[in-house]
Amino acid sequence: MLIVISGPSGVGKGTVIKELLTQLPELQLAISYTTRSPRPGDRPGKDYYFVSPEEFAKIDFLESAEVHGFKYGTPNKEYQGDVLFEVDIQGANAIKAKRPEALTIFILPPSDEELAKRLVKRKTEKPAEIKIRLETARQELKRQWESDYQVVNDKIDHTVNKISEIIKLELEKRKGENK
Numbered sequence: 001m002l003i004v005i006s007g008p009s010g011v012g013k014g015t016v017i018k019e020l021l022t023q024l025p026e027l028q029l030a031i032s033y034t035t036r037s038p039r040p041g042d043r044p045g046k047d048y049y050f051v052s053p054e055e056f057a058k059i060d061f062l063e064s065a066e067v068h069g070f071k072y073g074t075p076n077k078e079y080q081g082d083v084l085f086e087v088d089i090q091g092a093n094a095i096k097a098k099r100p101e102a103l104t105i106f107i108l109p110p111s112d113e114e115l116a117k118r119l120v121k122r123k124t125e126k127p128a129e130i131k132i133r134l135e136t137a138r139q140e141l142k143r144q145w146e147s148d149y150q151v152v153n154d155k156i157d158h159t160v161n162k163i164s165e166i167i168k169l170e171l172e173k174r175k176g177e178n179k
């Protein structure tokens with residue numbers, strides 16, 4: 001099963017996914033390519049493959065998109081087992097269009113104010129970049145209903161439990177359908 005997690009920048013997708021992988025160790029994380037520079041704490045080859053725009057242009061992608069001025073893409077390869085993708089809403093829709101059986105989950109912030117607070121607190125973007133991310137978030141939130149499920153990230157353990165339940169339920173459903 002392809003499991004696509006999307007949601008605005010700063011909503012906590014990275015932390016949610018890290019915890020999910022601990023709870024459901026059979027899941028694999030697909031590693032995206034990006035042209036943005038690594039941030040402190042980013043692990044090249046684990047969080048992303050960091051490449052130049054020239055290298056990016058040569059790669060075969062299942063989907064790719066421009067987000068906040070940089071390119072991001074999911075490599076087009078044979079994914080085995082249950083794979084998690086962390087992409088923006090454009091990516092989620094592109095994967096769903098090509099692979100309609102994919103499960104799409106959108107993570108929401110408890111409020112706009114909370115999202116702004118989280119972006120400021122993580123100190124990884126300059127004020128101008130935060131402004132762009134908040135504007136993108138507003139646009140993305142309007143499109144949350146295009147995903148199969150919406151989950152509010154209020155408390156990390158609640159969020160992870162909810163998503164883990166959704167994944168288990170959908171895996172069971174698919175097993176039933178394949179009998």
Ligand code: 5GP
Nearest residue numbers: 009032064065067072073074086087088091
């Ligand atoms: P960040 O730079 O904060 O790691 O990611 C910025 C945005 O790009 C996030 O919304 C993230 O989900 C999205 N993103 C990361 N990888 C991909 C990808 O492969 N494809 C698409 N479409 N978006 C991605």
